[in-house]
Amino acid sequence: MEKQIILNKRHIDLTLKRLCYQLIESHNDFSNSVIIGLQPRGIHVVTRLKKQLEEILGKEVVCGNLDITFYRDDFRRREKPLIPSATNIDFVIEGKNIIIVDDVLFTGRTIRAGLDALLAFGRPARVELLAFIDRRFNRDLPIQADYIGKTVDTLSEERVSVEWSETEGEDKVILFTPDSNE
Amino acid sequence: MNNLSVEHLTGIKDLTSADIELILNTAETFKQVINRPIKKVPSLRDITIANLFFENSTRTRLSFELAEKRLSADVVNFSAASSSVKKGETLIDTVNNILSMKVDLVVMRHPNPGAAKFLSERVDARVINAGDGTHEHPTQALLDAFSIREQLGTLEGKKVVIVGDILHSRVALSNIYCLQKMGAEVMVCGPTTLIPKYISELGVKVEHNLRRALEWCDVANMLRIQLERQDIKFFPSLREYSMQFGLDKQLLDSLSKRIIVMHPGPINRGVEITSDVADSDQSIILQQVENGVAVRMACIYLLASKIGR
Numbered sequence: 001m002e003k004q005i006i007l008n009k010r011h012i013d014l015t016l017k018r019l020c021y022q023l024i025e026s027h028n029d030f031s032n033s034v035i036i037g038l039q040p041r042g043i044h045v046v047t048r049l050k051k052q053l054e055e056i057l058g059k060e061v062v063c064g065n066l067d068i069t070f071y072r073d074d075f076r077r078r079e080k081p082l083i084p085s086a087t088n089i090d091f092v093i094e095g096k097n098i099i100i101v102d103d104v105l106f107t108g109r110t111i112r113a114g115l116d117a118l119l120a121f122g123r124p125a126r127v128e129l130l131a132f133i134d135r136r137f138n139r140d141l142p143i144q145a146d147y148i149g150k151t152v153d154t155l156s157e158e159r160v161s162v163e164w165s166e167t168e169g170e171d172k173v174i175l176f177t178p179d180s181n182e
Numbered sequence: 183m184n185n186l187s188v189e190h191l192t193g194i195k196d197l198t199s200a201d202i203e204l205i206l207n208t209a210e211t212f213k214q215v216i217n218r219p220i221k222k223v224p225s226l227r228d229i230t231i232a233n234l235f236f237e238n239s240t241r242t243r244l245s246f247e248l249a250e251k252r253l254s255a256d257v258v259n260f261s262a263a264s265s266s267v268k269k270g271e272t273l274i275d276t277v278n279n280i281l282s283m284k285v286d287l288v289v290m291r292h293p294n295p296g297a298a299k300f301l302s303e304r305v306d307a308r309v310i311n312a313g314d315g316t317h318e319h320p321t322q323a324l325l326d327a328f329s330i331r332e333q334l335g336t337l338e339g340k341k342v343v344i345v346g347d348i349l350h351s352r353v354a355l356s357n358i359y360c361l362q363k364m365g366a367e368v369m370v371c372g373p374t375t376l377i378p379k380y381i382s383e384l385g386v387k388v389e390h391n392l393r394r395a396l397e398w399c400d401v402a403n404m405l406r407i408q409l410e411r412q413d414i415k416f417f418p419s420l421r422e423y424s425m426q427f428g429l430d431k432q433l434l435d436s437l438s439k440r441i442i443v444m445h446p447g448p449i450n451r452g453v454e455i456t457s458d459v460a461d462s463d464q465s466i467i468l469q470q471v472e473n474g475v476a477v478r479m480a481c482i483y484l485l486a487s488k489i490g491r
Contacts, residue, residue: 070215070223070253070483081487083184083204084211120220 006133006152006160007173015149019130020052022147023099030061032125033097038114039067039085042102044164045132049101064089066100071113087117094122099147103162105131108143133160133173186484190302190309193318194359202363206328208480209473216252216475226255229486232280234290235312236262236273236297241447241471242312242322246289249478255486258285273297277305286489287482290314308485316350316411322446323356325477327364329470330401333442337364343395345371345427346405346454349378350412353405353446358384371395372427375416376407392427396437403444404429404454420453430456434464442466 007015027033030053037046043065053061069084100114111129118127131145135154152160154175162173186201194202215223231250235243243259250257260280262268267276277288288305290298291312298311298318313319331337342361348354348370361368362385369387370377382388389395396402407423417423429443443455443465451457460467 067211069211070225072225075225076228076487076489078487080185081484084208086211087214116224120218120223122219 003174003176005172006175007150009171011150012171012173015132016048016052019132019147019149020049020056023049023053023130024056026128027097027099029057029059032095033099034062034064034091034093035099035101036064036066036089036118038100038102038110039065039069039087041104041162042100044166045103045130045162046101047166048164049130062091064091066114066117068110068113068117071116073109073113089121092122093118093124095125097126097128098124099128099130101130102132104133104135104160105129105143105145105148106135106138106160108139108141111143112141132162135160186488189485189488190298190311191320191481191485192298192302192309192311192314194320194323194356194363195318197320197360197363199363199365202324202327202360205324205477205480205484206331208484209324209328209477212252212479212483213473213476216472216479222252222254224254225483226250226253226486229253229287229489230256230258230285231287231289231482232258232260232285233312234260234277234280234288234292236267236290236292237313239291239312241474242291242319245471245474246310246312246321246478249475249482250289252475253479253482253486255287255482258283273301274304277301277307281305281307287486308489310481310485313352315352316355317352318356318359319352319446320356320360321474321478321481322353323360324481325470325474326353326357326403326444326446327360328473328477329444329466330361330366330442331364332469332473333466334400337361337366340366340401341369341399342366342401342403343369343371343389343399344403344405345392345395345429347376347407347412347416348372348381348405349376349416350408351405353403357403358386362386369395369398373417373423392429393433396429396433396441399441401442401444402429403446405446406448406450406454424453428452428454428456429459431458431462434459434462440464444470447471 037043050063065088067085067087069082128146130147132149134148134151158177165171287308289310289312292314295315295317297314302309344354371389445467
């Protein structure tokens with residue numbers, strides 16, 4: 001299995017910084033905006049964004065995690081039950097501007113489920129999507145991101161994995177084709 | 183471990199400790215869900231569940247129905263009192279007739295021990311036992327375990343005493359299995375006539391003095407005297423039972439440590455537990471009921487995920 005590195009640590013840092021300034025452009029000081037990361041992998045992007053945004057703005061940026069397990073459309077189509085992660089939204093989303101964050105935007109089905117899950121918490125004013133990696137030619141649903149870290153062109157059998165120093169030991173984004181027995 | 187080892191939930195006896203752990207962890211996320219502004223998730227929108235109650239029930243039946251509805255399943259209810267069972271139909275015929283209307287999962291309460299197991303071996307649907315006679319009541323034991331874990335952080339090494347009518351109680355048997363599998367120590371306490379003769383074979387302690395039992399435990403689970411199952415007199419009078427085995431505030435306050443008081447309901451106030459204890463801040467009776475919905479959602483969710491398409 002050959003692994004190709006699409007982004008290394010330096011690229012990731014630059015990309016995150018650019019995304020932060022893009023977010024500030026449309027959300028000013030985040031006084032009515034919150035960031036929600038999708039479990040399980042989107043939350044790492046949020047952790048990094050939060051840190052940088054707070055350094056730039058000099059104030060706290062409200063962030064949460066959202067688990068979408070119970071809203072997925074592939075329940076019972078898998079061998080094993082989908083095991084949920086924690087949801088942590090301890091603020092009111094009513095009337096807020098929300099930025100949903102995930103690491104890889106692929107078929108769009110996760111985001112569809114994320115929107116359903118989010119709306120169970122109330123009625124936000126506006127919802128936007130930030131995808132750290134956008135695999136643009138593989139969409140099943142009409143969903144596009146408002147903020148994109150990097151667009152990559154991939155075949156549907158390829159995988160893109162965003163790895164972080166906190167969990168995998170190193171910041172990098174890799175592209176690979178899994179072995180057929182995987 | 184993220185899959186149940188069983189195809190039906192007929193009793194705690196068949197579950198492994200990993201199964202129980204999985205159910206309790208899943209229930210935690212469902213507890214978050216039922217405390218949201220919109221308490222419903224769409225997971226089971228293509229599943230139909232039949233609730234078959236051949237015996238009276240308020241809490242369990244409502245709890246199952248709410249759990250099913252909050253998972254977006256379609257629900258049909260059935261109670262023996264108003265059905266063709268009265269006309270002489272057998273259990274399997276009744277259930278097969280219901281299943282031919284395309285039902286995927288059956289929740290059943292029945293007065294005969296083993297009814298759920300019997301059914302699970304003979305019909306083509308997942309079966310959840312909601313109480314079978316004096317045998318088992320697995321979801322009650324799971325919600326009790328969930329409630330204890332929520333209060334004390336863990337079940338490992340905790341001491342739980344079950345007080346009252348152990349002989350006729352399905353809650354007691356399921357609780358004993360469940361607590362022991364999760365590493366807790368269990369004691370039963372009650373009059374000699376209401377404690378099964380060989381219960382110590384299950385590895386539980388037996389105590390006939392309520393004060394000594396309460397001094398030993400971290401949690402006391404007070405059971406109701408099931409007069410409807412008692413065909414002979416097991417003790418002279420309810421008043422005498424209540425004097426010896428009833429928990430009142432005076433006794434609770436005189437203990438050397440603060441214990442948690444549980445009750446599976448329905449409560450007979452003034453018999454096994456007095457009103458001031460039932461309503462005190464040491465009692466978690468209403469939390470148990472709340473947790474019941476989350477635990478039942480977890481059981482249904484995990485079993486339903488095994489239903490083939």
